[in-house]
């Protein structure tokens with residue numbers, strides 16, 4: 310059976326839209342209607358008039374789509390596709406953290422559960438975190454959660470002193486500085502481009518720091534022909550498609566058992582699971598309606614600020 314053809318047919322018959330993250334397998338990116346990062350995917354999910362949204366990504370992304378469009382059917386090919394960053398912030402602990410920091414505005418990454426979003430004032434992604442923080446008065450006290458590396462980076466570029474939650478993404482946190490320097494000595498002409506969820510020593514050696522979509526744009530527009538890419542390896546597919554004349558090297562991680570920079574949650578998605586998911590309209594994402602209403606407020610604020618700033 311030609312899975313791609315079957316998926317295309319089901320998608321048409323069911324008036325579904327397939328949204329995929331840059332970190333999923335290449336063949337899934339190629340069958341999607343839209344491929345993007347967390348911000349782009351949230352914006353697409355908010356504006357689509359499709360009756361069914363199939364989210365080829367991880368749980369919190371599909372939840373965000375459901376929060377934005379509670380009346381639509383939102384499907385995720387594998388419910389086990391979670392996120393180590395979202396897992397690093399248990400709701401009860403975060404509630405206590407907020408209680409300990411009165412007068413603070415709570416900014417959380419979209420990489421969180423609906424429950425964490427429901428406790429937040431504004432959401433952000435790595436594409437708009439700096440601008441969202443800068444949209445607040447300089448003396449405003451802020452809690453920034455859950456990614457500590459990104460929080461530290463935003464503190465440094467905005468000259469703020471936000472209170473940070475101690476969470477991290479296992480992929481970005483585990484890149485090896487020694488491995489990156491060794492790769493650089495092998496390819497001295499290559500520029501190091503890194504995601505701000507990486508640890509500080511890596512950001513210090515990076516030629517350019519940016520969100521996944523910013524790194525994609527930068528690698529295409531920059532005159533350099535070689536790049537060491539310090540983010541999830543799935544983005545290399547789009548980088549090569551956009552700039553076939555350039556070379557891209559995935560950065561190594563600290564884990565000796567893994568020479569790749571793969572998010573094991575994103576990689577749970579497969580063509581077979583996508584096909585079954587569309588065919589059976591399952592697994593479906595559901596959110597408690599009251600929780601969904603509360604979680605919608607910070608997502609809407611993020612989208613409004615982003616739209617105003619043209620991000």
Ligand code: SF4
Pocket residue numbers: 332367391392393394395420478479480481541572573574575
């Ligand atoms: S790459 Fe990191 S932040 Fe993104 S889904 Fe995987 S674990 Fe979560």
